[in-house]
Amino acid sequence: MIGIKKKTPDIEKILIGDIELPVHIRKNARSKRISMRFNTTADSLVLTLPKRTSKRKGMKFLNSNINWIVSSLASLPKRKEFIDGAILPFIGNDYVIKHRPEAKRGVWIENDAINVSGQIEHLPRRVKDFIKKEAGKAIIPRVHAFAEQIGKPVNHISLRDTRSRWGSCSSNGRISFSWRLVFAPEHVLNYVIAHEVTHLAEMNHSQDFWEIAKSFVPDMETSKQWLKTNGSQLHRYG
Ligand SMILES: [Zn+2]
Structure with a gap:
């Protein structure tokens, strides 16, 4: 965890x-x-x-x-709301939220914009739903790829909005993550996923644990430090 x-x-x-x-x-x-x-x-x-x-x-x-x-x-810096014109980081790239009332396409990414159709009052919720969905698309394949490398089965992956933890793994192979990790740089996302997947093999933070984790992401220190310094900022979005 x-x-x-x-x-x-x-x-x-x-x-x-x-x-x-x-x-x-x-x-x-x-x-x-x-x-x-x-x-x-x-x-x-x-x-x-x-x-x-x-x-x-x-x-x-x-x-x-x-x-x-x-x-x-x-x-103090204000909350970063999901509103028209706001800049949102997503796995290391910045996107501007663009309200497209005339379009009938739901929410979609094009160039550097997250385009949102429909009425303006639904925009914040639609952006949030979209980010959560995209977070799943980014996180789930990474979990399976890492787990395959160590030959461990993953029973269940869930995405949550937890305040106190970025990820967790239970002894029966259930892994969960904060979907807000997609606001962090990619190396941070990869580190947290590697960390939790490693717990499928080692339910502790022993030397062996860190050896396996390091085989997934060699430079863990940078990511750990990033989370320590900037982690709470991820809760400011939306
Ligand atoms: Zn841990």
Whole structure:
């Protein structure tokens, strides 16, 4: 599995205008002072407290920095909606979403555009459905190709929209992925697929596991790093 390790979250809320902003509170034995930052999807704050600092003191700190929070919130990059004219990355290429109300072709890719026919109010949903379908077309053959190389059967492949993990594999050969991986570069997509397929052979992260994974994608480090740095950005689309 690739994803964020789960801990019981300590979440508070602060009110910014009429927006309730979640605050994730973390203790860090190594930090010497209180610090805060936005998570990368900008939908919550992360408040880090030194070991001995109380939560109450932390919340006081937030309230005394409310101006910073308000102005940062305003300057953060917005969600990347599926709208006419928006640029969408898809497996390493950028496409512009083009509304084509006159066409009666559903959704189709032509040159560098994702063309969407029909009424404008249906465009976001149609783009999302299209991306999910195309994600399946990109991911499923890759899974089978890798699995064939190690002679392991794949029982089921599913695509999901999970927040905390990019892929998972169960011991009975069921593999699932986040369809949002198609917004990442191709090497990242290949790495996550290779990782989960390798779990068909090794249900752990042992030396043997990494040997097999490396045979699929030699430069895993670049992809791992990319996911660490940019992974949460993939949740901003749509
Ligand atoms: Zn894993």
